[in-house]
Amino acid sequence: MKSLAEIKIEVDRLAETIGATAHSTLPTYGYTEDFARPHIEVDSRGYHLVVVERGQEQGRFTTADLDDLLFHIFRSVTFTLAFDYELAHRIETLDCRRLGFQRQIELLALLSKGWAANESEEHERILRKHPFDDCSGIRADLTRQLRLAGHAPETAWQMACERYPLPVPA
Secondary structure (H helix, E strand, O other): OOOHHHHHHHHHHHHHHOOOOOOOOOOEEOOOOOOOOEEEEEEOOEEEEEEEEOOEEEEEEEEOOHHHHHHHHHHHHHHHHHHHHHHHOOOOOOOHHHHHHHHHHHHHHHHOHHHHHHHHHHHHHHHHHOOOOOOHHHHHHHHHHHHHOOOOHHHHHHHHHHHOOOOOOO
């Protein structure tokens, strides 16, 4: 079992690889800063990635596998980095997840091909239930325009959906 100091060295090394040194989503070690920033604990049961917000524990992931702990840490870090990237490079006519998911996989692949493959599978699972919707922004704008033109909210939404149909889950 690695110590908190050894885990920190590994996390810092990996964070540097993806340009995330001192990123606010990186964990603290042995203590919480609260505000939903994760922290790591180590005990006889294994490694714990813990999230505390407003003094209340919101989540705890426990594993005996260091690689699994690191994956969970960097899954979150790369998600934040990826969607920061998406926001800076947004294409209004594309579902934001297209660029965000792609960027997250690219970042994870720099750290571990296995982590990238695991997260790619998770993205595919999400997309089966909630497919890409490249027309969501257009549909929302049209709904707003129709409401301003005097249509009732539900009617405006139905008209927008007729013109730009909602995606159908697989």
